[in-house]
Amino acid sequence: MTASQVATEFDVIVIGSGIGGLVTATQLAAKGASVLVLERYLIPGGSSGYFDRSGYRFDVGASMIFGFGDRGTTNLLTRALDAVNVSIDTIPDPVQIHYHLPNGLDLQVHRDYEKFLNELIEKFPHEAKGVRQFYDECWKVFNCLNVMDLLSLEEPRYLTRVFFQHPFACLGLVKYLPQNAGDIARRYIRDRQLLQFIDMECYCWSVVPADRTPMINAGMVFSDRHYGGINYPKGGVGQIAQTLAEGLEKAGSQIQYKARVTEILTEHGKAVGVKLASGETYRAKRIVSNATRWDTFEKLLPRDRLPNSEKKWQQRYQQSPSFLSLHLGVKADALPLGTECHHILLEDWDNMESEQGTIFVSIPTLLDPSLAPQGHHIIHTFTPSWISEWQNLTSSEYEAKKEQAAHRLIDRLSQLFPNLDQALDFQEVGTPRTHRRFLGRDNGTYGPIPSRKLLGLLGMPFNRTAVPNLYCVGDSTFPGQGLNAVAFSGFACAHRVAVDLGLS
Ligand SMILES: NC(=O)c1ccc[n+]([C@@H]2O[C@H](COP(=O)([O-])OP(=O)(O)OC[C@H]3O[C@@H](n4cnc5c(N)ncnc54)[C@H](O)[C@@H]3O)[C@@H](O)[C@H]2O)c1
Ligand SMILES: CC(C)=CCC/C(C)=C/C=C/C(C)=C/C=C/C(C)=C/C=C/C=C(C)/C=C/C=C(C)/C=C/C=C(\C)CCC=C(C)C
Numbered sequence: 001m002t003a004s005q006v007a008t009e010f011d012v013i014v015i016g017s018g019i020g021g022l023v024t025a026t027q028l029a030a031k032g033a034s035v036l037v038l039e040r041y042l043i044p045g046g047s048s049g050y051f052d053r054s055g056y057r058f059d060v061g062a063s064m065i066f067g068f069g070d071r072g073t074t075n076l077l078t079r080a081l082d083a084v085n086v087s088i089d090t091i092p093d094p095v096q097i098h099y100h101l102p103n104g105l106d107l108q109v110h111r112d113y114e115k116f117l118n119e120l121i122e123k124f125p126h127e128a129k130g131v132r133q134f135y136d137e138c139w140k141v142f143n144c145l146n147v148m149d150l151l152s153l154e155e156p157r158y159l160t161r162v163f164f165q166h167p168f169a170c171l172g173l174v175k176y177l178p179q180n181a182g183d184i185a186r187r188y189i190r191d192r193q194l195l196q197f198i199d200m201e202c203y204c205w206s207v208v209p210a211d212r213t214p215m216i217n218a219g220m221v222f223s224d225r226h227y228g229g230i231n232y233p234k235g236g237v238g239q240i241a242q243t244l245a246e247g248l249e250k251a252g253s254q255i256q257y258k259a260r261v262t263e264i265l266t267e268h269g270k271a272v273g274v275k276l277a278s279g280e281t282y283r284a285k286r287i288v289s290n291a292t293r294w295d296t297f298e299k300l301l302p303r304d305r306l307p308n309s310e311k312k313w314q315q316r317y318q319q320s321p322s323f324l325s326l327h328l329g330v331k332a333d334a335l336p337l338g339t340e341c342h343h344i345l346l347e348d349w350d351n352m353e354s355e356q357g358t359i360f361v362s363i364p365t366l367l368d369p370s371l372a373p374q375g376h377h378i379i380h381t382f383t384p385s386w387i388s389e390w391q392n393l394t395s396s397e398y399e400a401k402k403e404q405a406a407h408r409l410i411d412r413l414s415q416l417f418p419n420l421d422q423a424l425d426f427q428e429v430g431t432p433r434t435h436r437r438f439l440g441r442d443n444g445t446y447g448p449i450p451s452r453k454l455l456g457l458l459g460m461p462f463n464r465t466a467v468p469n470l471y472c473v474g475d476s477t478f479p480g481q482g483l484n485a486v487a488f489s490g491f492a493c494a495h496r497v498a499v500d501l502g503l504s
Contacts, residue, residue: 010036011501013274013284015261015300016440018046019483020474021290022244023080023490024497029251030083031494031503036282037248038274040260043238044245046290046439048483050238054426055373058327058380059237060438063362064096064205064342066221067484069228072146074220076487077240084247088239090231091367098340100416101200102349105193108340113226120197130188134198137184141176141219142227144169150488152495153478154462173216178455181218182211196349203352204344204360205482207320207384212450214457217479224484232341232367240483260440264289264300264470271470274300286469286497293461293476294319294442307466316459317476318451322432322444324356324385326409329426332375334417341366343416356383356405359412376425379417381409387432387443402429447475463493471497 014025017039025035043049047061068090069075081087096109107123110116117135121128148166151158163170185198195210202213205221233239245255264287265273273283289296297303297310343361351357365377372378393401406429414420435444450459460478463471473493475481498504 010034010282010284012036012286012288012497013038013282014288014290014473015264015274016040016046016290016474017044017241017245017255018290018474018486019048019077019241019244020477020486020490020493021046021288022241022248023076023487024288024290024473024493025253025255026080026084026244026248026251027491027494028498028503029248029253031498033253033498033501033503035248035253036284037245037253037255038259038261038276038282039255039257040440041438042257043242044255044257045238045241048237048241050236053327053428054329056327056329056376056378056426057236057238057371058378058428059362059364061323061325062237062483063232063364063380064230065232065237065240065483066224066230067228067487068231068233069224072227073148073150074142074146074224074484075228076150076484076491080487080490081240081243081247084244084251086243086247086250088243089234091234093230093232093341093367095340095342096225096230097204097342097344099197099200100343100345101197102347103193105197109225111226111229116226124191124194127189127191127194130190131194133188134185135222137188138181138215138219138222140172141216142223144172144176145216145220146227150491152463152492152499154464154492154496155499158495176215176219176456178458179215180211180453180456181213181215182209184215185210196352200344200346200352200358203358206449207446207481208449209353212453214460214479216457217482217485220484221482230342232364234368234370236364236368236371261291261300264296264467266301266467270468285501286471288463288471288473288493288497290474292441292445292447292474293472294445295440296472298442301467309461309466313459313461316451316454317448319443319445320447320449321355321384321386322435322441322446323382323430324405324409324432325380325382325430325434326406327426327428327430328379328381328424329372330377330379330420331423331425332377334379334420334423335363335366335377336417339363339366339417345412345416347412353384355389356385356408359383359409361413361416379413379420381413383409384446385432387436390431390433398433402431405429447481463489463496
């Protein structure tokens with residue numbers, strides 16, 4: 001769709017087509033709103049996009065997908081697709097993560113809960129009771145969430161309805177909202193190495209240790225992996241956004257690519273439209289930003305008018321590091337027999353949170369071989385890295401630094417894949433600068449993390465903002481990072497906007 005074919009007044013404009021933006025847009029389109037999604041890049045998806053190189057289809061970021069189950073209410077990706085009458089085939093992953101941790105701590109998180117607990121208890125027999133108590137308490141959170149409709153907590157009539165339908169589940173959630181997983185773990189567990197393992201169980205998706213990871217989010221992650229399971233979309237993660245975008249158009253709304261919003265237009269302090277890099281402007285009754293809160297309030301609105309609520313949020317939350325990503329195409333014999341899809345590798349506990357400390361590995365071709373040429377696999381490996389490491393370099397220094405970093409990663413990975421360096425067929429390195437450039441995320445950040453220990457999720461803002469008619473969606477809104485989490489933020493945002501527009 002070209003700009004000239006687009007009507008210029010909409011019910012809702014969504015800036016950005018990450019999963020948060022697309023879920024908001026499709027939910028609103030399904031309720032009859034006219035929605036325009038504006039995406040700066042060539043395809044939808046943001047962090048859950050893809051790129052093709054030399055016969056390989058690489059996922060940009062997200063690869064371990066929660067929320068694709070077929071029962072309960074927490075399967076928000078399945079539900080988002082359903083709402084616009086589209087669906088995706090998925091491939092179940094029998095193991096969520098194979099951990100390779102210091103002091104030879106090697107274990108797998110099986111899809112089967114008891115199998116996982118037994119493997120963990122075998123390593124820490126003296127903590128058998130505590131292990132079970134901690135993970136069982138995570139199920140309590142999940143079971144509360146998984147019975148109720150998940151919509152906007154900023155909508156009093158919904159809260160009243162859900163409270164009368166599920167009073168005990170609501171009270172359970174109210175109890176857990178201000179808590180962090182580390183406090184609950186320490187209530188049951190004493191062993192230092194086991195607590196370090198639980199820190200890693202949190203760090204590998206929340207990018208902070210357990211005492212700064214909200215218990216609600218830990219409950220979702222540590223239970224859904226055994227309930228709905230981890231399921232990989234056939235054809236790659238990019239299929240989720242592509243299919244949602246198709247559903248959006250089928251429902252009568254529109255998405256425009258290469259459409260970078262440079263300004264949110266306001267009149268009398270209210271958001272009324274957007275201006276694109278091309279100079280075009282569009283108006284709408286409501287504007288939703290899927291850009292991060294830092295980008296929304298410091299780049300798309302005048303930085304010197306940062307609302308007080310955003311200043312406070314910026315004190316409570318800071319930017320997490322970005323990632324250094326190494327996308328490899330390898331000959332199939334690089335992988336020992338029985339290799340699992342996702343791995344975490346760390347050699348020294350002191351380095352868990354360090355620059356390029358923990359290594360994440362994803363090999364999606366073990367689940368969907370169609371993503372690589374026959375006889376080959378994809379190894380996508382990434383490790384946290386700050387943008388400051390990659391600035392103020394000449395282009396030859398930058399290229400050399402990327403080459404060295406790739407070499408170091410391959411060297412460390414040879415602990416898992418001894419023949420890796422002889423099996424390489426393709427290699428591409430992405431740095432925090434790459435993430436900033438292609439995803440439009442300030443400093444390439446993975447998302448917000450608490451700048452100090454906070455009360456669980458209580459400090460995380462919902463979708464409405466201090467600017468009337470402007471909403472935020474995505475990982476800098478409640479409940480934070482994760483595709484299923486941003487899908488929730490999309491459901492909640494669309495619900496609040498629909499009520500404000502008189503649509504539901
Ligand atoms: N499961 C995993 O393995 C994994 C890995 C990495 C990331 N993730 C998750 O992916 C989630 C990201 O989802 P999200 O929806 O919050 O955001 P996103 O960053 O994925 O999407 C934002 C979109 O907005 C677009 N955009 C930004 N500024 C724009 C502008 N000015 N004009 C037009 N378009 C603009 C970007 O191009 C992008 O497509 C994160 O929560 C993260 O946790 C998951
Ligand atoms: C009424 C009354 C009284 C009350 C009320 C209360 C209530 C109702 C409440 C409610 C609440 C809610 C709804 C909540 C919700 C929540 C949610 C949904 C959450 C979610 C979450 C999710 C998550 C967090 C997820 C995540 C994930 C992730 C991040 C992932 C990642 C991954 C990666 C990075 C990868 C890794 C690895 C390798 C490769 C190895």
